[in-house]
Amino acid sequence: MATISEALLLAFDHHRAGRSAEAETLYVRILHADPEQPDAAHLLGVLCLQTGRPGLGGALIRRAVACRPDAAAYHSNLGNVRRQTGDDAAAGAAYARALRLDPGLADAHANRAAVLRALGRAGEAAAAARRALALAPDHAEGLTNLADALLADGGPALAETAARRAAAVRPGLAAAVMVLAGAHAAVGRWEAAEVAYRAALDRDPALAAAQENLGALLAKLGRRAEALAALDAAERLRPDRPPLAARGNALLALGEPAAAASCFARALAERPFDAGLHWNRAFACLLAGDYAEGWAEFEWRRADDRARPPWRRFDRPTWRGEDVAGRRLLLYAEQGLGDTLQFVRYVPLVAARGARVVLEVQPPLLMLLSGMEGAERVIARGDPLPDFDLECPLMSLPGAFATRPATVPAAVPYLHPDPARAAVWRRRLSGDGPAVGLVWAGNPQFPGDRLRSPRLEGLRPVLEVPGVRFFGLQAGEGRADLEGAALPPTFTDLGGALHDFAETAAVMAGLDLVITSCTAPAHLAGALGVPVWVVLPLAPDWRWMLGRDDSPWYPTARLFRQDRVGDWQGVARRVAEALRALAG
Template sequence: MATIAEALAIAFDHHESGRLAEAEILYGRILDVDPHQATALHLLGVLYGQTDRPKLAAALFVGAIELVPDNPALRYDLARVRLILGDGEGAVAALRRTLALQPDHAAALFQFALACRGVGRHDESLLTLERLLTLQPDSLEARYLADRAVAREGRALLERGAVGRAVARLTRPVAEVVGLPILSAHAATLYRDGRTGEAARLLRGLLAVLPAETLALWNLSLGRLDAGDAAAAERLARRACALDPQEAEAHAKLALALAAQGRRAEAMAAGRAALACNPAHAPSFSNLGALTAQVGEDARALQLADRALRLAPGLAEAHVVRGDALVQLDRPRDAEAAFRDALRVAPQLAVAHWNLAHLLLRLGDYPAGWAEYEWRWRSEALAGQCRPFRQPLWDGTDLAGRTILIHAEQGLGDTIQFVRFLDAVLRSGPARVYLEAHGPLLSLLERNTDPARVTVIPRASDFPGVSGLPDADVQIPLMSLAGLFCPSPEAIPAGVPYLRPDPRRAADWRERLADGRGLRVGLVWAGNPRFSGDALRSPRLAGMMPVLDVPGVRFFGLQKGPGREDLEGVDMPPSFTDLGPDIADVADTAAIMANLDLVISSCTGPAHLAGALGVPVWVLLARLPDWRWLLGRDDSPWYPTARLFRQTRSGDWSGPAAAAARALRTLVDDSED
């Protein structure tokens, strides 16, 4: 059996060789045998620090210090993890004790200078740096870091990918003035080029050398936010705020992280804290504008965006906030100009392209709108949904003798709306079309396509057991077909029905719905809550209740999935029959709709289904609806049988519901004449 000394040697060899899991296990076993083994406590603490467990590391260092209080290395390591934990005063105290034990501890002097600066003791920090340079005269060369040669060397290392050497070179004690901006700029370039992993590694390397460097913390926070990890972004931003509470940028990054988590009030407070530090901090005015718009204060949001742009005319995000506010204020052409201003400043800003696309399509400017809509895969709304295909994107050229894969995207309603372009593809003469569709649509689409030319296949994400895609020469997302075949609203292929129900199912439902008199009206009141704007577009059952007061109508609930909870505990009128539990799939819904006189729906998939079937459909719309319903009209070029009822005030469904109820009464009266 190995002695503790031998076990320590083996564990240290694992540790030094990067076999951290094995080292951790062996350190733990040593401490199981001897909980007071100071060296094991120390080394395990170092390992915890290396694996991002600073709290555990600090606890072990404290325990080891109780056993060997005069060990300067232990005090130094404790100080470093306290810096990581944002405990600046604790780090200062630990480093002060380190230097009392070993006055010439150069690394401790350097960290002490940084820690003092982090808690506002700038004079003591400067004195410590001077003391360090006295002990290490060779560090004097760092004083000349501003010299072009040194800066050039750092950039050259970064360009060669020697990030570790560049970080070491540019973070020398007196190198920070030039070195840190170089490293920060390089990290920003990596982020802009999509090389987020490399950027994060650079910043983590910088923080390993300078744990209290707030500039690196801000950038790393923003990187984590872009990667979708808002909680990590918040932790990093809070560390930056703790280290330098007077720095506006740290509070601004914290505001972004909080906003991404839906914590609006906290985000507003962080934004105001940034402006308290720097009243001219333009990004914070822009961020506050975006947060203000979330509660419908669009005029105030516009003011804040304008203020940001007076301070920083090149701030692209502020132009986007301004454009969003102008959209809500019914100034679409001014909004378009704002989004284009954003793109002049930042041509690759995906959110500006995404918002401009929706605006242009809403205005009916289809050529420009479809082009901008191709940016959708880089938008936050569809982040991660872009799928890699080995086949090239089809550009509309002749398909004779070739095979094409058309793949569905986004929601069921999008597929129903855009599958109309399949006929245009077939006219291009492909040898075979593979149409990939959502699982609930498969049976409906299979019976509405020619199996000799079109093979309907399921989306792999809907059926985990399905793997791989068929061989094809080219591919295209379903909604991208509009950019090839629909240059204007007038060019929409709007012949209906372009989908037809299964005759057998339709006959079964005809028999079931035959009993009783009155108009037969289907109701759908809610969409998919995973869609970011569903709360705005769905009136819910309560918003549709005025329609249910109309006599002479038999109402049939077609609501599936989320939204059905609205029926719980509600005393529905005798004229209402809930069919939801009996609807097996979209083909069932289509069969039911074929036997109805009218469908009244929110902006969701069943509205598109009714329109595609040629069934009369009334759609209740938010004041600023989805782009496909255009602006200021009560009909739709996409669906000849559709009638639109629009809100006049955001969030108020009483207007469209009352208008639909009046129209329904008229329809009942006409049917009885």
């Protein structure tokens, strides 16, 4: 008769070779003979995890830990149990305990990286994965989790390299292929991303995260039925953790904000203090025009400790609309340049309530906003702050004023160019036919920029309208579109001369019209009271709402929306038709 040690070795051989039934039979027999045999309990627990029985697996591994509390591998696999059941914080604690017992345990470093990534700590996750790889350079999970952390931290090229290496080390590792899909999606390679997600599911049909991510991708591409089917499949695979947040984001991408808000509300019933979920619900409510609920939910953004860069913290109270007469109030920019341009309209309203306003803005806007009505002082972010009594980010002002779509303070212009600069540009831009400014791309660091920016080629039909003089106002990386582009003689590039927003404002003052994507110049033109036509993706940013060709925020704006995802040519043709009518 075999000894327990011999039986354990034979069981482990079966386990390692993928003969799960034979291994399980032997593990069970060993535990019948010796209920306190910790290795058998531990390995049977691991087998249960691998075969989709986390409850039983967790019980067995905890039993092993009770028998041998100093075994690092047991604590590491206990972390795996907790990860499978969605308790990332407890999983992290288990991995940390394992590493205190054995700092050289590569598996624990690699798995801890996955938990840190799930907790939104991408930098720490990458460091943990690198520690695993220092111990075991071909650790497939370490490579995969490094790739995932790099992807979360904005490094798709490096993430792709690590994911490809992981897939080469272990070709059947579905998680590595899934991260590779995410790297493709991050740079707009939609077709390659879809192929990779489906390849991951071919390797592991039970990989709920791959179904969830595939659903999100298909929603961005406007493929509603397929997207929702993928999310349904994810829910069947993981019924204890339905992908409500992912479904909400998918419905937002499909332009269904009311349904998205409902999904987020159901998710919040389970995770009421999840700031990211509240923030997503805010976007859905605002896009649907439910400003009362939207502004309240929007305030949760400041509780999101995963935000990068982190939200600023002050040792002064936040102003929420109460009496402020005679008190010094710091109003400050918090997000993009367009957000600042949109919400500085509230500065005179705050001053009218008797506040002494200190306005802090991004440096590129300082010159333009230096004479902002209602501001006692305007400073650039990074300059020393004067003393103040209260603080309020600019994007909290609509909530403080209980703004609704019908009560948006929309008197324009509320920004003004420098008169001397504007006069110079008026002379330079004078001529026969309408003078039209063009902007075709936003900040590429914005997560949705590939969907919202038509690029120069996407506006090609507009450039073919006769009798119109076009002036390129594009700054930043979008200027690369001009290289080698066949442009009509009616096009003049001014982007190189626009060194700040004050200069851009002066140019816009001499134009008859600005045509732009959803980016900061759209807000600048609207704030200046210049006619502006904004081209929008199927699922636009919340501020443009849905189903209308005007904006409560900008009386001079006209909105041109996609009918289907990616169809910029259709939008451009409608813009061109309207421009012909204007020129005629």
